[in-house]
Amino acid sequence: MIGRDISVLLDKELKDLWRDRKTLITTIILPLVMLPLLGIVSLALIAQQPVNVAIVDLDSTRSTDPLLNLTVDSRWLVDNLTYHLHKYGYNVLLANSTQVVSDPDVDVVVVIPEGFSRNATSLKTTAKITVYRKAGYQSAARAESTIHSIVSVFSRNLSNYKLKALSKLAGINATLSALRNPVQAYTELVTVHGVPVSIEVELRNAFARILVLALSFVVTPAASYVIDGIIGERERKTIELLLVSPAPLSHIIYAKMIAATILGIIAAIFDALGLVTYIVLASISYGANIGLIIDYKLLIIHAITAFFTILATITIALPFITRTRGIRSASNVAGIVTTVGIVFFFTGFMIDYVKLSPEILYPLYIIPYVHSILAIQTYMLGYIYRSLLHLLFLAIVSIGLLVFTTKTINSEKLLIAPP
């Protein structure tokens, strides 16, 4: 029977893998703990970056427009900014002069110029505020956008007041939005078939994109396992006894590939779980509904995709791995293949492959990773059948390639390291 020796070999591989705690810990515990931990740590760190905002009020006056019966005090804006910026965790200091811009410790400076309250109350002028932001800090950019939204709320309230006063003066009955936004655009979120969907679908798509990205984490451990399994047997001098057995070389390699893929799929599952944990933790802090984002069918598709993606990767790397001198050069070769994969998964994170025109997409079909990406992307768009087709193609290519490449390897080449 053909399968018997493979199962004997696989049993040995799995026993060995199961007892290889270091490998298991790095592929299981690491993603499961590290991904959520990284998320938490980065969230925590974001909050921990002190951003110093200085407010310079060069106006400090109150103006009233008698016609509109509107009063504005520049200090009201200062109080508003101080209150909200504090609430978001920024440090606020009040300064007397624009000199403060040159202070390296200050990240953002808001300057309220002279004449602010007068210009703000007038019907002819606009009051301009200058925000100086130090280039290069993400945290400063966040503070800047907070300032802009505070200012725009302040401005809208003023505008509303002015509109109300004017319509009263004109003796007309107008709706504020008819004056402020006479033309508005609305978006209805629908599937490719036009069925209305909720916003969660967008979030789910975002999750699927992250899953595509996560594929790049699983190809690397699987590739190193295959390298260790094949070149390592030679270096640890266990290979000769195996090669002299009646089991064909191809079966010895199949067993190793299956073990590596099992390891890879374990990694894929735990990566996904790590991501889910991260999303759960993140959404707890944002108060969103997670149950709708996590789609278990998607996780299954992801696992199957991961399985064949890994198989394709290690199969492509295999002929090179078996023809190299040692673990290090084998790792270099495998590194190139996995990097190609990682680059594609990154593009899959950003590009909708489904949307590419056939002239561009069809030539790309020769790259197995494109099918990995498409399997997930088409599934997310509701094309279940196409998704399965890509999976099938991936399966045929990776298994076919495996059978072909193992035929090109002979045991003498494997036993004797190239000079």
Add this chain to the structure above:
Amino acid sequence: MVELVLIAKDLHKVYDDGTYAVKGVSFSVAEGEIYGLIGPNGAGKSTTLRMIAGLIKPTRGEVYVDGLNVFEKPVVVRKKLGYLPEEAEVYGRLTGYEHLEFYAKLYGVEDIEETVKYGVELSGLGDRIYDRTSNYSKGMRRRLLLAIVLMRKPRLALLDEPTSGLDVYGSVRVREVIKKYVRETRSAVVLSSHNMLEVEYLCDRVGFIYNGRIVVEDKPSRIIERYNVSNLEEAFVKAIEGFEKK
């Protein structure tokens, strides 16, 4: 008539890097016979054994085991073969017992339990057989390897320096195991060694291999007689000196 288990015919090996390692080695081994390959480092002993085991393809020449060509009928012949490589190692995360089980199953032996039991006995490891091999000494690992090879009672056992790395007691034990094994199974054994005492004690016939060729072949006692010396070691030195002069 004695039945020949192994026939090696005019074996040559040129490695990929151009090294001409074996230059026409022919010999045969009969049932129940222990044949010793001895020669200086780099003479071509391991290369010859690897060709017989079917691990590397001879550049020229043929190998027959029980009349079957090693490269034409690999699966049948490999089951008849036991090969102990010069530098073999075991899997550190598996126990000795698991090794015996694994190889018994891999070779598809009929009675796995019986085979493994015999393997445990051959190894002489006692209860340590249930330990992971990462806890074994070098000698213990070598004995386990020998048990892996011999437990299946192969028709032809190829043992490349079976006692290398063993202490005196370990070596004596291994020699006893080999001797007893051949007596019980009537198998044929080819072994290589640098220990002339061992060869003299174990082997029915020896072949001096020098620079890829068998230059002297006979019973140890007859070789000693021919060179008019007191032991095989002296005969070996004398023979090699003779060839170095040429």
